Amino acid sequence: MISTYFDFLKQNFKPFLNIFIRYNGVFILGFLGVSYLLVTGFVGALSISEGFATESDPTQYYVLVGFGTISFLLLFIITAIFNYSLAAAYVIRYEQNNGAEVEKVQVWEMVKENLGKIILFILLMMVLYIGVFIVGTVFSFIPVIGVLVYYLIVMGYTSWMGLSFMAMINENRDVIDAYSEGWKLLRTYFWKCIFSNLVIGILLGILMAVVLMIPGILTGIYVFHSINNEVDFFNSPLANIIWILSLSLLLILYTMYQALAQFVNGILYFSLHEETYNEATRKRIDEIGAGE
DSSP states (O other), X not given: OHHHHHHHHHHHHHHHHHHHHHHHHHHHXXXXXXXXXXXXXXXXXXXXXXXXXXXXOOHHHHHHHHHHHHHHHHHHHHHHHXXXXXXXXXXXXXXXXXXXXXXXXXXXXXXHHTHHHHHHHHHHHHHHHHHHHHHHHHHHTSTTHHHHHHHHHHHHHHHHHHHHXXXXXXXXOOHHHHHHHHHHHHHHTHHHHHHHHHHHHHHHHHHHHHHHHHHHHHHHHHHHHHHHTTOOGGGOHHHHHHHHHHHHHHHHHHHHHHHHHHHHHHHHHHHHHHHHHOHHHHHHHHXXXXXX
């Protein structure tokens, strides 16, 4: 699974990145706006509390932070749902095209056709997450083993949602039926699902950390030299721009991470589906029979 995933990622990262940028342009601008609100509000409130500003009332900055936080949460949920759907639709179209190039329009059309079911699926997913979170939190109070059980439950939930979502879109199932199919696959191949998501999730996290290392180092160098030169961070336009761009980059990359993580369950779904139903094998046998 790990080898298959990274082979798929190597072949499809650039085409999917084009789709990601094409359909996330508005969201990227949104993240820039949210970052501006959060950075401006936080820096303004902090400058007053530390005595670096002549103003005495930080209320306007608290309002910016509050509005920015609410905007961030809404934007984060919308982009997570959207890119979760894009990734699933891309894998399905890739399979249907037998590895041929996937057109942007094909992916968007599939998401648009299933938009109603996607919204209902996500709403139920949030409700289920509340139950999973409560159960996991209860187990987490058990020393040592409880933490392991908590992460096991979370990984199982993540796999279940990913497999169910794929079944809903690929097989045109209704939402409840898709959850049932996802649960069946998870129960049958539990440890394969858990370890695939765990290992690939860790490797993706390392990959994202490496990507963030370059802007992180550049930002660190700027901060180091600014401190040595006694730059006023609170009143420096350049400093604010750097914080805004850094936060925006972090949010955008995390959104990309979510989409790449769904690829895991997309590939896992087709593997487990074939292992369970042998549809491709039966089709080849039928074709041989027809040829004779």
